[in-house]
Amino acid sequence: MSDQRDGVHAHLSEDEKQLHSMGYAQELSRRMTGFSNFAISFSIICILAGGITAFPAALSAGGGASVGIGWLVGSAFVLMVAASMAQIASAYPTAGGLYHWGSILGGRGYGWVVAWFNLLGLIFVVASVNFGVYDPFFKTLIAPMLGIAPESLGWGAQTLFIALVTLSQAWLNHQGIRVTTWLTDLSGYLIFFVSMVLTVSLLLYAPGPLDFTRLFTFTNFTGSEGSLWPQNSSPLMVFLSGLLLTVYTLTGYDASAHTSEETRHAAVNVPKGIMLAVLWSALFGYILVSVFVLAMPSVEEGVKQGIGVFAALLGMLPKPLQVGLGIGVFVVNYICGLACLTSTSRMIYAFARDGGLPFSHALKQVHHQHRTPVAAIWTGALLAIAATLYGDAFIVLSTACAVLLYISYVMPITVGIFAEGRSWKHKGPFNLYSWSRPVAVLATIGGLTLAFVGIQPPNEKVLYIIVALLVVLAVFWHVIGVKKSFKGPPMGERIGRHQAHIREIEREMES
Template identity: 25%
Template sequence: MNKPTIQQKTITKSHPHPKPKSTKDHDQNLLESLGYQQNFRRDFGLWSTFCVSFTVLGLLPSFASTMNVGLAYAGTAGMIWGWLIAMVPIQCVAASMAELCSAMPTSGGLYYASAVLAPEGYGPIASWLTGWTNWVSQMTNSPSINYSLASMILALVTLLKPTYESKPWQIFLLTSLLTLLQSFISAMSTRTVARFNAYGSVFNVASLITVLVIILTKSERRDVETGVSLGRFSSTKKVWGEIHNGTEFPDGIAIMMSFVSVIWTMSGYDSAMHISEECTNADLASPRAIVMTSTVGGLIGWVLQAVVAYTIVDIDKVLDSPLGQPWASYLLQILPESLTVFILVLTICCGFSMGQGAMVAASRVSYAYARDECYGPWISRIVKVVHPKTQTPVNAIWFNMIVGLGLSLLILGGDTAISAIFSIGAISSFVGFAIPIALRVWFLPKGIFKRGRWHLGRMSRPIGTLGVAFVILMLPIMCFPAQRGHDLTPALMNWTSIVYGGWMMLISIWWMINARYWFKGPKI
């Protein structure tokens, strides 16, 4: 790696600042050279930054929430091959993002990078579109996690008390309670939040290992109808080779549709970029945390997928269980009820930690956008306030909480309404990832980009190109419904294209008729 040098407000390789006397000077001077003052305490290091990012990834609760997607589209083959194939370009996206983070470690993250890397005169609109696609991802992330968490808690209640049947208003109240608790934790000091997420990350890993050990050693696979023992594991030929196509598309498309669960699970590693202004040695620690999160998460996530694929008994009964939770239904197929309850409790605890980490990352995004008056002068003036005691963006946290509670009201409208909103999380996050990477590898002349201390060298453009190409390929795939023609109903419809497309259309109209006259982009 190169010796530390201080970045300029431009992206050219000229006139570096003098070598800093300390890491603190380096971080502060680097941030000031990017156009911003140091307002946060830098209490995060590499480990705690990784912990926040890995906690937001939330492998166990993420898998539990999206298990129905991978299984329903292509069965065990989709889980095995889908994860393996998709992880290669997803790692490319993460590595390219880490390179940008090292060059520009700000809370604005990809929004800031788009403004810097866009062709002359296009910085404001590039950052506007990137910012708002990333914003809607961040705003729906924590509420969707809490909605899934609330549904899982009530499914556990149903498991313990079969006569109980949850109501939408109960799910809404529980989702709101979880959101409030996570908001209060996120509003604490940076050091407290860092510790909480460190503990949460360790608990996540410990829980994952515990779950894997229990499934591998205690599972008893029996035919659901006859009770005949099926052996501890399915055959490798069946797991890897049999596509359980639950769609009306060809098998190849069904496998690609199963990538959605991988994309949704692996969409949290940008959190390290958003808390970089609170991290020491940020231009090294933050990009390393991004790569660590994507690598460790990818490996452990595939192991979890493989273990479930080898032990599941009846895919259709898992998906159609009256519990409404495929993860719980799967566990009941192979484990005693007591162990199922234990694993569900672990999953719920991990989910709470995941939601809290997502709340932290989202608040930094809201703060960064308010700092540049993305919300207009009135709202931005309130949201960008940093609490003098905790030195955290408390107002941004309360702002996000209000938005999250507002979105959660759609729970009262039924599964179709709330699923339509929360379905856009994966596509909006990866579009936000891809825009600045595409600007970097396709539109910026060679030799202009000033790399940070963590970079990809000569492989920067090929890796970035593969990552962006994957996102472009997946855009229509992520909008496909499982059913077509007469079989398609509002409940089975994939509303991603309508909701996300409608959102970006509104943002574009706002830009054309109003925002382009006052929004100048981030300070660069």
């Protein structure tokens, strides 16, 4: 590791000291700057992913108001969640992230449940993003440019494409965090650039004068032609349904926490990465989705397009622009999936080193040369591919990942309200001070509201997944005996006993 310490010795020493104080060795390569930590979460949020694929869900719920007002309401909730998460991350910057926080603040059993919600959500994120890379971004946008008829691409082509994409992302992750951060840093700039070009282009080629009242006009489109929602006569439920756009888009920012052990000056840069990723995504995302509403011939026509509304918007542009933007959107979505796999693999690694997974001994192994958790990377990739084998899985995967992640976000925040000042006495540099509890309460309400949106019809399957997960976890904890065998992250006297083992691990990694 000596080559990594040049010029940043003080920060790395402080980071390692803090990591040791939590009972862990510095196994991963700590190369990420503050910008890189921001960029990995910004790349996963990727307004050109969820902002496009989930846009029809909002438009076909309450029309323009579900976008113009709904995005603002949803973003306010998300910012509360992000601020509360950032405060905890500043105190406990480890790769385990939410799992580790849940264990410290709520006990090892509570943390174990958080871990499974977070892990399943992360696997579904990789699956849903790469599903989206295939359709609509490859199948609908790129394939016609290559002379391939979209209708000729069946389940076999879909499965092969997603598998190749995911395995290539795993290979890049395998090569080390330097490769990953180079790509996600690039993606950060590329998302800004492509979003601005797309926004300006749609405004320039809009078929008529811009009608800003669309953004604040509520119309119940549920049950109508092209709508993704069944008929619902409740204005409140219709509006809440539209929040799915924000829920799915503004998620995955726990990646900044999962890469804590690879980030320099983590106690400062991790919370900053979380907050800035959400803030910039909320701002630029609002501009982008608002322009989608303003540029279409009419809201009614946009709703009728259904999931093809973005392709229809892109079709208004000159062919060269369509090609350039289509390729740009495809590339940032590919890197989005790559960053999602990075986050997922770090969670698998962190949970495995505490003995929380089957085959934990293998899954916690770190490659000596690349300093990456290679078994965790490839396992995450294979599980994500498996999740996409059901042909029409995108809606279920995209909704489930958001719901599961927000539940895992809210769980440590909620127990933190009661642990603050008791078991949680020492905070990090990012501190909400007197606002800590009020923000946490609002974050809990907001996070659960966003999760509630995701289990409404026609997404009942997500509720079934949650119930099934809870039943399985209860059986394993109480019946199979995980309650007795799982020790959780090091705490108390165990941390002191781990110090000799930590030094041994680090000597082996440096040899």
